[in-house]
Amino acid sequence: MATISDVARSAGVSVSTVSYAISGARPIRPETRERIQSAMRSLGFQPNAMARSLASRRSRVIALIYPQIGGGIGGTAGEFVQSVAERAREADYQLVLWPFRTDQAREIRNLARQRMADGVLLMEVCLDDERIDVLEAAKVPYAMIGRTRDVTERPSVDIDFASTMETAIAHLVGLGHRRIAFINHSGEQMSAGYGPAVRAAAAYDGLMTARGFVPLSRTCDDSPVTGRAVTAELLATDPELTAIITMNELATFGVYAELASRNLSIPGDVSVLGIVTSPGVGTLSYPPLTTMHSPGAELGRLAVDCLLSQLDPARTPVPNQLIPCVLEPGMSIGPARTDLDVPQRP
Amino acid sequence: MATISDVARSAGVSVSTVSYAISGARPIRPETRERIQSAMRSLGFQPNAMARSLASRRSRVIALIYPQIGGGIGGTAGEFVQSVAERAREADYQLVLWPFRTDQAREIRNLARQRMADGVLLMEVCLDDERIDVLEAAKVPYAMIGRTRDVTERPSVDIDFASTMETAIAHLVGLGHRRIAFINHSGEQMSAGYGPAVRAAAAYDGLMTARGFVPLSRTCDDSPVTGRAVTAELLATDPELTAIITMNELATFGVYAELASRNLSIPGDVSVLGIVTSPGVGTLSYPPLTTMHSPGAELGRLAVDCLLSQLDPARTPVPNQLIPCVLEPGMSIGPARTDLDVPQRP
């Protein structure tokens, strides 16, 4: 394996000249540069990443901490990771995966102290997240996907749940729906302070109430079976229900099953709207589910940019951004049925 | 950040003693070791990964090359990556993601020459894969998930498509099915030499023919729409079809839709068996799909072990293994219908 001094010797210059030719940190006479480059090419030289990192004190590696990548049908996490990896590559960084659960803050700290990563990306942030404290104590730059309780100025990108929910409700209300239920993630996730669950619920309650409608929301385990049971319970609670918003992909299949078993048509009797979905899930159901899909790829890119802007002072700072989900028409939404006594506002 | 010489000073020993205390490469007097360890603890010392790698010429990093992680509902790839990351951690290795397509062999070579990774894991291997040549030329240890054309002794782990298909067919035949169709991945993947598509097709043809049945297989784009069209075409070609094996998760949803639209019941009229599926997909359909799910987690672990056994001579070598998919009962399989004239063997 050729080293930088092999290149220097072969090009008849000193190692520092080669180094500067590579980094561009100081001007090199064009013809010298040419000789160096051809020497590099003929030797197949690539700078040793470890030596470079040791000397420069920057590893050009970022770490992605994620609890579960293969969870459920979650193409949403997959899409995100893919996007992060690609964006990191574009910026000439490497991406390492740190598969730690939320409660493994100590392991994270130890790895961070080894200085293998210049910065850390944190997925699945909870409202109170000890990992954040550990990283701040270790002075490790980070960016989170999601937000902690105090939405102070910690670097983050996230889904805009409020705006997504607003779009969802407005869309349904525009079609005459008034009795709109919401199926959320599980109660455990809710009480663990899992951001999406908590904030979507808050947005739903607030927006429904503001419009003078009665909120009807349920937590639900991530499974079709539970989704089905919850749907049955919702219909029992409010038989005049005309629409269901779900933020739980697996449960949504249960929603379809329960409605089908009651001979309730979608969207004739009940409209169904999946929010924060992974790409393609809509097409898996019949009729195709209308969705607002999670902007995973965009979040991935933004998260990397947000982190790198801290590592590299030359980069333009990336403000904390909230990205709304995008409505993808399916065939599961229609006008509210009027054959039942659906109360209207005056 | 504490360095090894801080620890040495604090413990009143030399740096080399600390180093040996860490690596265990030579005996240290217990009381000396104690002093060193308490010094490390109170300083929060963690060895600098870059310095260690540079000196030892081993990065303790393995790279995972993967073309697409978020493809479709592919929890299968997600499960695999998750498992690889965890196994690497257990072995005290880091996992970096190299998001390169199959045709980006040069980029792979350049990264490899930077010596950031001690070895490489290759997903989605094709029958003729230039990446393999590049890695061998660069003398970079690797293990592939999948196999090249010449099943010589290259380190690999893979799904046992032949045995999986045998189990699938035997299961259906045991229920009286004789006219069993097979829906594969797309024609492009087939002609690109994508291993799973090619080998599953070969296994299907061979096993059906060996039993004296007529093979009826189709390639199919990975989408419900195409799956539906292909199903229609299959039923037109052989109206007496009683079972369909699919190795295409998205297409399977189309199979269900087409059968439903013809009022053909599952499994009353047609049995459906999904093979090489990701976890949980079975429950997304109604009736729940009987599946043989991809052993993603096990493959991930094995792949890491296979690679590490090459990096660390002390490890016991891991032979190339083929892991069959595991049958997961659903409700989409039943006895072959007999009201039609289904030819039986004598």
Place this chain on the structure above:
DNA sequence: CTGTTAGCGCGTTCAG
């Protein structure tokens, strides 16, 4: 514009 050289933090001979 280019060269010399002192580290970066640790592994690992070689002496003791």
Place this chain on the structure above:
DNA sequence: CTGAACGCGCTAACAG
């Protein structure tokens, strides 16, 4: 059982 010292390959002063 322990220490001193060299080198891994490169970056970045400092010195021309």
